[in-house]
Amino acid sequence: MSKQKQKFLEVSTGEHFTTGNHAAAEGALAVGCKFFGGYPITPSSEIAEHMALRLPQLGGNFVQFEDEIASIIGILGASWGGVKSMTATSGPGYSLMVENIGLGMMTETPCVIINVQRGGPSTGLPTLVGQQDIMQTKWGSHGDFEPIVLCPSSVQECFELAIEAFNYAEKYRLPVTLLLDETLGHMSERLIIPDASKIGKVERKKPKDSPEEHLPYKADDDLIPPMAVAGEGYKVMVTGLTHDERGYPNLNVETQDKLVRRINDKIRLNKKDIIRVEEYKLDDAEIAIIAFGSVARAAKGSVNRARKNGIKVGLLRLITIWPFPDERIEALAEQVKKIYVPEINYGQITREVERSVHGKTEVKGIFKLGGAIHNPQEILKEIEGDA
Amino acid sequence: MTEDQKELLESEAHPLDGFLREGRIPHIFCPACSLGSITNVLIEAINESGIDPKKIAVVSGIGCTGRIAGYLNFDSFHTTHGRSIPFAIGLSVTDPERKVIVVSGDGDLFAIGGNHFIHAARRNANITVICVNNFNYGMTGGQAGPTTYAGQFQTTAPYGSLEEPFNIPNLAASCGAVYVARYTALDVRRVKEAFSEAIAKNGFSFVEVLGSCPTTYGRRNQLAEGKKILEFFAEKTVLNHDADTRDVRIDKDSPIIVGKFVDIEDKPTLTDNLLALQRVSQAKKG
Amino acid sequence: MSRVEIRFAGFGGQGIGLMGRLVGEAVSLLEEGKNSVMTQSYGPESRGGASSTDVVIDEGEIDYPKATELDYFVVLSDEAYHKYIPKLKEGGILFVEEDLVTIDENAKKAKKIFKIPATKIAETLGSRLYANIAMLGFVCANTKDIFSEEAMITIMKEKIKARFVEKNLIAFQKGMEYKSDS
Known part of the structure; x- marks a missing residue:
């Protein structure tokens, strides 16, 4: 260098x-x-x-x-x-x-x-x-x-x-x-x-076979195909059309089923590796807040203030939004009597939380429609008002 | 006939073996469509360019012409409708040695993708763009497009189009293309020459090929049978390399002017500029 | 020490953002065991008109990043004064550019009001652009829980363009030395 x-x-x-x-x-x-x-x-x-x-x-x-x-x-x-x-x-x-x-x-x-x-x-x-x-x-x-x-x-x-x-x-x-x-x-x-x-760096998996043998969209057992790129002699064929393992367009039900299933399943089967949450004072929580992004900081402030007032509130902060941590949320629903979801929209994550709890607990969204993040007092007031 | 040619004639081999992807032929093109012969001369031009095949990438958008990329046995990318050019730029700047050729249709490049075309020409992106202009949207059944001329009938112009079509060579030239040529698909010799020159060029080089689409253009415009469109081209074409691109618009009745209209040397390309930027930024105090 | 909230406000062009940034940097990078978060008003709001920057300081993790009840309000324009004075908490401390701000009964909730002709002081150095730094010096001399003189001087030497550093250091010093009569 x-x-x-x-x-x-x-x-x-x-x-x-x-x-x-x-x-x-x-x-x-x-x-x-x-x-x-x-x-x-x-x-x-x-x-x-x-x-x-x-x-x-x-x-x-x-x-x-x-x-x-x-x-x-x-x-x-x-x-x-x-x-x-x-x-x-x-x-x-x-x-x-x-x-x-x-x-x-x-x-x-x-x-x-x-x-x-x-x-x-x-x-x-x-x-x-x-x-x-x-x-x-x-x-x-x-x-x-x-x-x-x-x-x-x-x-x-x-x-x-x-x-x-x-x-x-x-x-x-x-x-x-x-x-x-x-x-x-x-x-x-x-x-x-x-x-x-x-700094942990991950690099795309490269093919080990020769260009003659190589099938650019043939996945390994982990459902992820090794990736040859332009200029490596593999003559990659890349299309947005439904394609087979050669990368060739193949517009039929079987190819579509196999391809679309695989590109979804490679993520679904690895949810454990991908989903991250932060749990804050949830161990003994009777009430949970689920929040993400900048609002999660306000929510943490609310948890701290609520705890001072003797209310057992905890926070589940979503770090991975998609795939959605629905299993963790369902487990949480079995623990707490109510989940609050403050978010700066009219109920996007709230509906996902509702879907995930399967009716096991009450879910309440706290919506701001944009322009400002919630402040801890606003969230707290909502919780105390219900208590 | 030379011995080599004789041998070739008698063998099972084809001169283009290895240049087309195995298992992808037969192609989807209609009888009397010119895309087959255009593909053929494109392969010849690439082959004769002497460029390492590894360094060739072909990119296309959506449409009949857009399918050419997928038949060629190079790194080939069939992107979304209108978006071949920015994809090609991403490929091109990541390897200054790479030759990226965009092959797509008039609707793809000049309607939905028009903005990308003019900006790529303005930046002098180091790519070759080949547009096969068949005056309509062929793949989807013959709708009018940005090159449909006044008086032309298409499914979405059932009373005849009233709009002014793009004068494509003029658009390319005025936006800064370093090479601009137009020929008809009938004139395969000149088409090939233009492909060769465009590929050899550094910077944004552009070739418009007026193609024949008997199925969806010809049928509605009394040019359906066999080589009628090519005969129409033969009758109307006037070769004039010195033509001012402002004067090469296409309409129903005027002659079609073809030729090599622009050929500029030594204009810095987007890639050159990006490399220069790296040098300038690295020379500054850290 | 618990959470401290400071708002700097004035009009566009007074270098309000820089005040917040320098304070945030001095605290986060140089004050042992302290954290700070700086937020700014953006957009049309920050082009002319009232401009504001908040800094929140705490020893622990700072959860909510914005100021809600100001412990300190440092203000350099009348418009900003009127806009934000309701946010000053009961018993908070007010710093004003005395030639640019006319305080009213709303300021009564302040435990203390410090006044300084920061712009005039800056003009003696050749440009009113130093008013923000003179004000920072004044704030530094009259508070204990925001930032230290040492940290601010180090940060100014690091972050301000070399050819402006000297004048800014003088402006800071003059602000430090200024005695408010109220």
């Missing part, structure tokens, strides 16, 4: 005071992202700006595309070009991307999309917080697929989960969404970036 290259490091080891947006960008760089394709949109633009500054220093490329559609498809292209790639956007841009997130699911293309949520629908509240893209990240694109969506609650976690998002993308071969919100994206707090040797 030349002297010049050593001047700039992928991993910015040290203590920083920075925003969630910058932390997520640094996480992506630390895990080896080398291509960013994006289109500016509030409140995510700082991610693009940071990548524009840092990527060329690391021998990577930043391309500001003409829209979000080009951005997502550009990063799919870059991924097939053999590099880790990502984009960043907010709700309206994510809406434009969903068709090609579907292409990424169908063609099993590793990449990462960061969505810094703002209030919607439509242009909504460009500069203010929302958590209204939960269902969009799950059902936005047509067809059946199991997305992986991660949801940090601190600047430190923005960094760490950006790394995990890439690792899941590479391991399971799919586009992974890292779901921030405006509050988290723009707030600053301490970020500790460890030594480069401490």
Whole structure:
């Protein structure tokens, strides 16, 4: 490596005071992202700006595309070009991307999309917080697929989960969404970036057979096919059409069934590896709050205040939003008499929680429709009002 | 006939063996469609370019022309409708040595994908774009598109189209393409020459091939039988390399002007600029 | 020490964001055992008009990142004063740019009011742009639980562009030395 290259490091080891947006960008760089394709949109633009500054220093490329559609498809292209790639956007841009997130699911293309949520629908509240893209990240694109969506609650976690998002993308071969919100994206707090040797990196599985024998969509026992990319001599054939193990379009019921089952099952069967939650003071809890993103911090404040007032409240913080931690929630439903779900939308995760508890406990959503996160007092009042 | 040619004639082998994906033929193209011969000359042009086949990638969108990528035995990518160009850019900038060729139809590249085309030309992305223009949406049954000319009948223009079609070579030229040529599918020799030159070019090179689509265009415009469209091309075509691209619009009655309209040297490509950016950023104090 | 909430507010262009950022950085990176979170108003709100930055400081983990009941309100414009004074908690402390803010009966709930002509002080250094830093010096001298002089000086040397550091350090010093008459 030349002297010049050593001047700039992928991993910015040290203590920083920075925003969630910058932390997520640094996480992506630390895990080896080398291509960013994006289109500016509030409140995510700082991610693009940071990548524009840092990527060329690391021998990577930043391309500001003409829209979000080009951005997502550009990063799919870059991924097939053999590099880790990502984009960043907010709700309206994510809406434009969903068709090609579907292409990424169908063609099993590793990449990462960061969505810094703002209030919607439509242009909504460009500069203010929302958590209204939960269902969009799950059902936005047509067809059946199991997305992986991660949801940090601190600047430190923005960094760490950006790394995990890439690792899941590479391991399971799919586009992974890292779901921030405006509050988290723009707030600053301490970020500790460890030594480069401490960054766990997962790389896509490569084929071991020869190009002549290789079937690009023949999965191993783990349901994940090794991935040859462009330029390696494997003459990969990649299509959004229903395809067989050769990658050839094969438009019949059997091929469709086999393919769609597999791309879903490779995630479903690995839920244990993917689902992460944080449990806070749940051991003796009689009441639970389920929250995620910046609102989870307010919820933690509510738990602390409630405990001071003698109410046994605990928090289940969702770190993985999809696949949904329904089994953990069902177990929780057997323990507590009520679950509160504060979220900045009109009841997206609340319905998933209702589905998961199977009537074993009462579920109550606490909705803010966008623009501000709940404060701990608001959530507490709701709980105390019912007590 | 040379000995080699004789041998080839008598053998089971075909000159294009190895260039088409095994098990993908027969193709889906209709009888008298020009996509077969266009595929043929594209393979010849790639083969004769001398580029390491590993370094070739072919990308397409959706539509009949979009299916060509999938028949070719190179790294090939059949993307979503209209989106071949940004995918090609992602492939292209991740390896400066890679030659990325986009092959797609007029509807795919200029209606749903029009925005990507103009920006890729503006940035001088290092890709070759081949558009087979058949004046309509063939695969989906013959709807009117952005190249349908006034007076042309299609399923969504049952009274005849009234709109002005895109003058594609002019669009490409005015957005900054370094190579722009147009020929009809009848003129396979020049089509191949244009493919070869476009592939050899650094930067955004563009070839429009006027294709024959008897099934959904010909049938509605008194050009259905066999080679009628090609005869129509033969009658109407005027070769003029020096034509101003502003004057090469297509309509019902005027001659179709073909030729090599733009051929510019040494314009920095998107890839060049990205590499320059890496050098500049790395030279700055860390 | 328990949770402390500070809001800096003024109009766009006064460097309100920088005040919050410097305080957040000084606390998070240099004050042993303390955490801080900084949030800012964004968007049309932050272009001209009232601009604000909150810093929350605590020894433990900071759960809720935004300020709700201000322990300290540091304000450099009349508009911001009127907009945010209701958020100052009963017995909180108010810092005002005395030439730009006219306080009213709402300020009575403050346990203490510190006034400084920060802009005039900055002008003696050649630019009113130093008013924010003069104010920070003033805040530093009159509080014990926000940030230390040492940490702030270290952070300013690190984070402020080299050619502006010296003047900012002087502005900070002048703010430190200023004696409020109320």
